[in-house]
Amino acid sequence: MSQSLMAKEALQAPEQIRRQLYENQNTVKDIVARVKMFAPKMVYLIGRGSSDHAGVYAKYLIETELGIPVCAAAPSVSTLFGKTLQLEHALVICISQSGKSPDILHQVKQAKQTGALCLALVNDESSPLAKLVDQVLPLKAGPEKAVAATKSFLCTLSAIASLVAQWADSKELTFGLQSLPAQLEEVVSQAPKLGFNDLKQVKHCVVLGRGFGYAIGRELALKLKEVCGIHAEAFSSAEFLHGPITLVANKLTLLNIEIEDETFEHHKKQIDEVVRRGGQVLTLNINKQNQSAENIYKRFIPLAIMLRFYLDIEGIAQQMGLNPDEPVGLNKVTQTL
Known part of the structure; x- marks a missing residue:
C-alpha cells in the first residue's frame, strides 16, 4: 500500500x-x-x-x-x-x-x-x-x-x-506539554489498536467515552464515517445508559475510549454493563508497556489515542479498498451559512 x-x-x-x-x-x-x-x-x-x-x-x-x-x-x-x-x-x-x-x-x-x-x-x-x-x-x-x-x-x-x-x-499541564511531542512519537511506533478484521464487517457502531474520552469520541466517530464509510455515533458512556443501550441487543459493535483519570472507574462500570448485555467492545487506550506512555499526563492521553487511531483507520480504509484522501462527496474547506 x-x-x-x-x-x-x-x-x-x-x-x-x-x-x-x-x-x-x-x-x-x-x-x-x-x-x-x-x-x-x-x-x-x-x-x-x-x-x-x-x-x-x-x-x-x-x-x-x-x-x-x-x-x-x-x-x-x-x-x-x-x-x-x-x-x-x-x-x-x-x-x-x-x-x-x-x-x-x-x-x-x-x-x-x-x-x-x-x-x-x-x-x-x-x-x-x-x-x-x-x-x-x-x-x-x-x-x-x-x-x-x-x-x-x-x-x-x-x-x-x-x-x-x-x-x-498549571504545573501539571505545563510539565506534561514539555514531554508530549516525544510521547506522541513513541505512539507512532506502537502496534495498532484496531485492525482490518475488527471493522471489516462493521456497518454501524457506537463510540463511548467519559469526560475527556467523550471529548475525542465525536471526532473519532466522524473519522469512521469519513474515512471508512462506517456509520458511527459518539455518546458519553453515562448518557448511553439512558436509552440508547437498548441497541446492544442488536449485537452492536462499540469502541471504548479508555482513559485512566477521574472518570475511569465509573466509565469501566458502564462498559462492563454494555458487555454484560452482549455488546461487542473494542478498547482504545495507550500502551502501558511503553515507559513513555506510562508517564503521559492524563489530560494528554486523548491526543495519544487519537494519533494511534488516525494511523490505524488509514490502513484499514486502504485494506477496504477505499482512498482515505478522497472521501466521497467531501471537500477540504466547507463553507456554510
Missing part, C-alpha cells in the same frame, strides 16, 4: 506540536495577560466539524482547570435566525483550520460588536478570521491537504492545553 496524505500528515503531528509549543510561548503569555485583564465570565466556542469537536476538549479542560462555564455556539442562530447574542462578558474562542467559513466569520463579527474578547485558534494566519479577531493563537500545523483533518486537530488540542496551562498556572 502506498502511504496516503492522511497518514503522512498524521505522522507529522508530534513535530508540529513541538514547533507550536516552542514558537507560541510568548504569544500565549500575551494572550493570557489580555484574557486575565478582560476577566471573562464565560467562554463561548465557535467551530464546525473537527474544530467543534476540539471545542469539547476545550470545554472540559477550561471548566476543570479554571471553573469558568463554557458553551458551544449554534452558528445558525445568528446567520439564519438573525439573532445577536449578548456576549459582552465572554471570551469567544473561534477554532478553524482555514479561517474562511462565512458563518464563522459572521458570528465573530457579531460577538465583537457586543463587546466580547475574540480569540482565534487558526492554522491559516493570513485568513479573514485571523484579521478579524482581537488575538490569534496559531496552530502551526503546517499545510494540511488531506480532507480528513489529523495533525490540525491534534495541534488544536495542544494549543488549547498551552492556553489553559498558562491561564491556570
